[in-house]
Structures are given as structure tokens and as C-alpha cells.
Amino acid sequence: MVSSYCDPFYANKPELAARRIEAIGFQVGHQLSEWYTMERPWFSDHLEAIKFICKDFWSKLFKKQIDNLKTNHRGTFVLQDNRFRWLARMSVDPSSEAGDLSQENSAGAPENKAAQATSMHLYFPCGIIRGALSNLGIPCAVSADISNLPACEYTMERPWFSDHLEAIKFICKDFWSKLFKKQIDNLKTNHRGTFVLQDNRFRWLARMSVDPSSEAGDLSQENSAGAPENKAAQATSMHLYFPCGIIRGALSNLGIPCAVSADISNLPACE
Numbered sequence: 001m002v003s004s005y006c007d008p009f010y011a012n013k014p015e016l017a018a019r020r021i022e023a024i025g026f027q028v029g030h031q032l033s034e035w036y037t038m039e040r041p042w043f044s045d046h047l048e049a050i051k052f053i054c055k056d057f058w059s060k061l062f063k064k065q066i067d068n069l070k071t072n073h074r075g076t077f078v079l080q081d082n083r084f085r086w087l088a089r090m091s092v093d094p095s096s097e098a099g100d101l102s103q104e105n106s107a108g109a110p111e112n113k114a115a116q117a118t119s120m121h122l123y124f125p126c127g128i129i130r131g132a133l134s135n136l137g138i139p140c141a142v143s144a145d146i147s148n149l150p151a152c153e154y155t156m157e158r159p160w161f162s163d164h165l166e167a168i169k170f171i172c173k174d175f176w177s178k179l180f181k182k183q184i185d186n187l188k189t190n191h192r193g194t195f196v197l198q199d200n201r202f203r204w205l206a207r208m209s210v211d212p213s214s215e216a217g218d219l220s221q222e223n224s225a226g227a228p229e230n231k232a233a234q235a236t237s238m239h240l241y242f243p244c245g246i247i248r249g250a251l252s253n254l255g256i257p258c259a260v261s262a263d264i265s266n267l268p269a270c271e
Helices: 014-037 046-062 110-135 164-180 226-240 241-253
Strands: 067-070 076-081 141-145 151-157 188-189 194-196
Touching: 014 046, 014 110, 046 067, 046 076, 046 110, 110 141, 110 151, 141 241, 164 194, 164 241
Parallel strands: none
Antiparallel strands: 067 076, 076 151, 141 151, 188 194
16 A cells, blocks of 8 residues: 555655555544444543553554553653564664655655655554544554664654543633633533533623523524524524534543533523
8 A cells, every 4th residue: 555655646745645644544543443442341541542552452453462651641652562563574774864754855865765665654553543542532643763673663642631620621721711811710510521611701702692582502494584582692602603613622632522512591601
């Protein structure tokens, strides 16, 4: 597969080839992770999910476990395979920049071309790891180091929080303060995966009002032709989709995929 992206069409476009190879790896890793975890309980934390990648996932792919796992306990993990099967018969000059796929270097010396060809084979496994972790709720960046072939080190980096509650508190304090110059006023949870964030005076809706008897969240075609107050309520509710999307996107990036809805029955307060 990698060789097909190293043909003359991509010869002068190594970055495009790398992105496409990594994207294919991401899809493969995402589907394999979903398949391998179909009948097992959900992971209690991120470290348990990483250990699953090092043991079960790697064993199914390469018939061996990861040889070494290191972490700084702040979101960076290094997985070391002392003899990565896909690169076991390759060699690279340590003085060459194997990770540099710039267009200028692609026309360089033969040893540089060999190093780049070797590094092209890393985008696929990096994509596999990133896709597998994404399916497990751990979005991250993955890079590889092959300076000591046939050993290969994969480094995964992501924003790190010890648990979901800590990530939610980050949204309520730091994230909300940067967006709206204030923190969330109240945070409630049922300790079973539901969180309610209350802003007593949501800036984007501070000058709006809505009839509590109207169905502000109902945007059906039938109601859109109704009374003026219903239209006003619907117009107000339309302004909620953007902040709901912001919250959902921020939490997704922190490894918390979720659904987000809003309640504006007590304007200018918003939950």
C-alpha cells in the first residue's frame, strides 16, 4: 500500500502521500479497536486503555506485546517495540533525517531518499494507533522514532486530566473564562455521566427574552409558521446550537464524547 503512494504522482508531494497513508491507518485502527473491544467492559481510565493497546491490541496485530511503556503522567506515553515486524528488514542512516518529508529533501541524496522511504512506512502504524485510541475516547497526536532500527518508539501526546470530572471543571473555569470572561456559576452531576453547567447570565443571550409557555426547543416546520412569540422563542433557541457545539467539541477533544443540550427557560440564565 505504501509503495502505491510513492509512485511518480506523489514523488513531489510527500506530505500529501503521508496524510493519506495516515488517514487510511486511522480508519483501520478505529475499526479494529471497535471490533476487539466489542465484548469487553469499558475501560476505567486512560491508562487502562493504553495498556490494552500495548497488550491485547498489539498482540492481535503483531503476535507480540509492546516491550516497554513509559509515561510522564501528564498525557505523554511512549510505546517501544524492540523489533517492529514491519521494519525488521529495513535500515536507515542515523545521520539522515528520517522524519523530514519536505519537498526539498525528496530530491536529495540517495541515503535521504532511503530514509524518507522508511519513514513513509511509519505513517500507517501511527494512524492505526491514533485511530484505535480515538475509538477508545483518547484523541491524541502520534509520532514515531526509528533511530535504532529495528526498534521503534511511538509517542502519543494529548491534553491530560486525571478523570472526566477534572476535565469538566476545566471547561467550567479556564475554558469558560477565556470565552466569556467569567466562570460557570454552578456545576451539578448525578455521578452517572450527566453534568449540568449553569451560567446565571449567559452573555450571548443576556438581552433576549422568551415566553416560558412557548416551546423554545421545537424547531418543527409546523410551528415555524405559528404565532410571533413562537417565532421569537425559536429564534432564541437557534442561538443555542453554536455554544452547545462549542462545548461538545471541547469535551470531545478532551476524550469525553457526549450529547449537549441547553435550557433557557429562565433567561438570561442558561443550563
